[in-house]
Amino acid sequence: MDYRHLGSSGLKISEITYGNWLTHGSQVENDVATQCVRAALEAGITTFDTADVYANTQAETVLGDALKGERRESLEIFTKVYFPTGPKGPNDTGLSRKHIMESIDGSLRRLQTDHVDLYQAHRYDSFTPLEETMQAFADVVRAGKAHYIGVSEWTADQLRAGVELARDLGFQLVSSQPQYSMLWRVIEDEVVPASRELGVSQIVWSPIAQGVLSGKYKPGQELPAGSRATDEKGGADMIKRYMRDDVLERVQQLVPVAQELDLTMAQLAVAWVLQNDNVAAALIGASRPEQVHENVAASGVTIPAELMTRIDEALGDVVERDAAKTAEQTPKERFC
Numbered sequence: 001m002d003y004r005h006l007g008s009s010g011l012k013i014s015e016i017t018y019g020n021w022l023t024h025g026s027q028v029e030n031d032v033a034t035q036c037v038r039a040a041l042e043a044g045i046t047t048f049d050t051a052d053v054y055a056n057t058q059a060e061t062v063l064g065d066a067l068k069g070e071r072r073e074s075l076e077i078f079t080k081v082y083f084p085t086g087p088k089g090p091n092d093t094g095l096s097r098k099h100i101m102e103s104i105d106g107s108l109r110r111l112q113t114d115h116v117d118l119y120q121a122h123r124y125d126s127f128t129p130l131e132e133t134m135q136a137f138a139d140v141v142r143a144g145k146a147h148y149i150g151v152s153e154w155t156a157d158q159l160r161a162g163v164e165l166a167r168d169l170g171f172q173l174v175s176s177q178p179q180y181s182m183l184w185r186v187i188e189d190e191v192v193p194a195s196r197e198l199g200v201s202q203i204v205w206s207p208i209a210q211g212v213l214s215g216k217y218k219p220g221q222e223l224p225a226g227s228r229a230t231d232e233k234g235g236a237d238m239i240k241r242y243m244r245d246d247v248l249e250r251v252q253q254l255v256p257v258a259q260e261l262d263l264t265m266a267q268l269a270v271a272w273v274l275q276n277d278n279v280a281a282a283l284i285g286a287s288r289p290e291q292v293h294e295n296v297a298a299s300g301v302t303i304p305a306e307l308m309t310r311i312d313e314a315l316g317d318v319v320e321r322d323a324a325k326t327a328e329q330t331p332k333e334r335f336c
């Protein structure tokens with residue numbers, strides 16, 4: 001496993017990071033969740049990402065249990081705040097001082113730790129002054145409850161404003177967590193150039209496009225049993241944007257590229273995001289430990305320029321590149 005600096009900070013994280021969205025506390029049983037975490041640790045993954053909203057707080061609890069007994073200093077634990085949890089009262093959402101200060105304590109309790117390494121704003125909150133949010137994050141850092149602050153799905157302008165305030169307040173906003181894969185490249189034109197200027201790294205989610213880039217979903221064929229596309233607890237709904245014949249057909253055209261590199265399709269997908277030097281980590285999910293074993297082999301792989309071009313040609317116009325898609329992630333109304 002290779003490790004990369006997170007933004008301009010001194011913190012190093014494993015370039016393949018394990019995340020538990022849709023799996024822990026939901027699609028997979030707790031014993032399998034623990035096996036996946038063990039597989040990650042054995043492979044040299046030190047960085048684990050979750051969020052209070054995953055499985056309505058259950059994912060943090062399962063991860064906390066799975067990591068119990070590990071040397072805390074050898075781990076980087078990341079979580080997030082924004083989306084509503086619990087009874088969805090008027091203050092159970094967003095980036096107000098109240099919600100941040102209360103949420104961090106709940107997350108630490110469930111994760112069984114006194115600090116997280118990275119605390120992330122899960123979305124931008126248009127209904128709370130950014131100054132209020134950043135002051136609350138500054139206080140979380142000063143209280144020792146988080147070492148660094150990050151954000152998720154913020155636009156380039158939102159990142160610029162956040163980093164400037166963080167500097168004024170004396171803490172480090174070091175990361176952005178966007179969706180990024182061979183199929184979803186909306187950060188390339190604006191978020192990545194701004195992040196390079198600001199000393200911010202990307203920690204990218206769904207690098208395998210939720211399993212689609214593993215090539216296991218074949219156009220016109222039955223869905224593989226036990227896959228996310230069959231998960232009625234939430235996964236099937238989340239993956240459906242990619243379950244189109246034009247996308248699945250294009251993905252099959254990547255098979256010879258993966259073969260040429262002696263990689264599986266999932267490994268190719270993870271290696272592809274890591275070719276971007278503004279990416280600090282590929283954030284992988286897994287429903288079974290074998291997937292972790294397979295996917296970590298993407299660490300340290302170089303894809304030659306000629307094959308990067310062939311990937312672009314193979315995928316053609318099913319790749320989403322519109323920078324405005326990041327802005328669409330900012331909720332237009334409050335959740336509660």
Ligand code: NDP
Pocket residue numbers: 018019020021022023049050122152153177178204205206207208209210211212214216226227228229266267283284285286287288291292294295
């Ligand atoms: P991936 O693109 O890595 O998809 C993971 C899923 O793909 C697995 O659960 C599995 O599903 C399937 N898969 C993985 N490896 C293989 C393989 N080798 N062969 C076949 N299928 C495979 O990422 P996720 O979508 O899970 O997201 C990863 C993490 O990113 C999350 O856990 C979370 O931490 C973060 N995230 C952040 C978001 C944000 O808003 N900030 C939003 C979403 C995710 P199955 O076996 O069930 O088909």
